[in-house]
Amino acid sequence: MRPKHATLTPQELEIMKLVWQRENATVRDIYEALLEKRKIAYTTVMTMMKILETKGYLKKRRLDRAFVYRPAHPKSQIISGMLREFIDRVFNGSAEPLLVHLVQSRQIREKDLEKIVRMIEEIK
Amino acid sequence: MRPKHATLTPQELEIMKLVWQRENATVRDIYEALLEKRKIAYTTVMTMMKILETKGYLKKRRLDRAFVYRPAHPKSQIISGMLREFIDRVFNGSAEPLLVHLVQSRQIREKDLEKIVRMIEEIK
DNA sequence: CTTGACATACGAATTAATTAGTACTATACA
DNA sequence: TGTATAGTACTAATTAATTCGTATGTCAAG
Known part of the structure; x- marks a missing residue:
């Protein structure tokens, strides 16, 4: 089942990254x-992970006394969703101007680019 | 002067887009x-624009009775900042995995890509 | 058995973001 | 002149996101 909001809040993302790294995490x-x-409180993390669970x-x-959490979806799927949401919001849904910005601001x-071109070759 | 937060909240961005379109806007x-x-209240918009002004x-x-607002920075600069922030947060600062996602999820x-390659040619 | 370590459950405080109400002012014009 | 209109100023309510405290239960070691 697809999560309803394609987007994780910053704190949620931070936690999800750690869980993806581990596959399993308490x-x-x-x-x-x-x-x-x-600095962060144990219960803060607990609350956040509970929220992430209810959000899907x-x-x-349960393993012994503690819960063991794992990702409900692969990282790539969630990240793609966030990317799509970002592109919708910032670039009105088209990825091309994003690329233009990346190039012009020298972020790529x-x-x-060459690596990507090679990737495309492999895919098609 | 560079804005302190490189990132606009969703509502702030929505308004900024409209101001950029117009160059000048009340x-x-x-x-x-x-x-x-x-549906939105007039005063809501006023508040948001005041916030955007204090944030730089x-x-x-003032023109007659009303304020006329205009962007303090070019759109491209702000958008690049948002993009950088997004890449930092989601992709730990490197743009290449972003490209991989774009290609794999067929968003480009x-x-x-060819257009971009041509752009790069022009730049260098 | 009692106590300390470690877990969850539950409730709530805090901070950030979004939305809007009310009071007041200046101006145009009937 | 007085009244409707269109603006700002100021305040505050609402909702969303983030953080944490306290109560309670379980289990293992002494």
Whole structure:
């Protein structure tokens, strides 16, 4: 089942990235990973992961006392959804002006482009 | 002067797009444009534009009784900032995986790519 | 058995974003 | 002249996102 909002909030995304890295994660796992970056309460992480579960981004099962969470969808699918939403909102749905911006602001270089061209060759 | 947050909230962006289109706009102009899409109060638009001004996205001058707003920065600059912020947040700062997603989810086609390659040729 | 460590459940405070109401002012014009 | 109109100023309500505290339960070690 597709999540209703294609977009994760910044904090939700931060947590999802960590869960995707791990495939399986407890609240404690994520809590400890987040702690390395910034001060945060254990229950905050718990709340966020519960929210992600009710929104359909995470699935949980109980293992002993704790819940073990895992992603409900592959990372690529969710990221593509976020990208699409961004393009809709910022570029009115067309990806081409995005590319123009990337090139003009020098956020991509020629060698990246070449890599992509090769990818397209493989796909078609 | 660079705005502190490179990123506009969704509602702020919606208004900025309309101001960029017009170069000059009063609250009423934007209010009427927004009304065509959805119900909204005049004062809501006024508040948002005041916020955009204090955040440094809009400049205003008084003309007769009303303020006339205009963009403080070119659209391309602000959009590039948003794009950079998005890439940082979602793709950890590197644009290449973004391109991969665009290609794999078929959001760009080959002809778009060719256009870009030509652009790069022109730039260098 | 009691206690400490660690987990969830539940409720709620805080902060950010969005929306809008009311009071007041200046101006055009009947 | 007074009244409707169109504007700002100021305040605040609402909704969404983020953060965390307290209560409670379970289990393992002493």
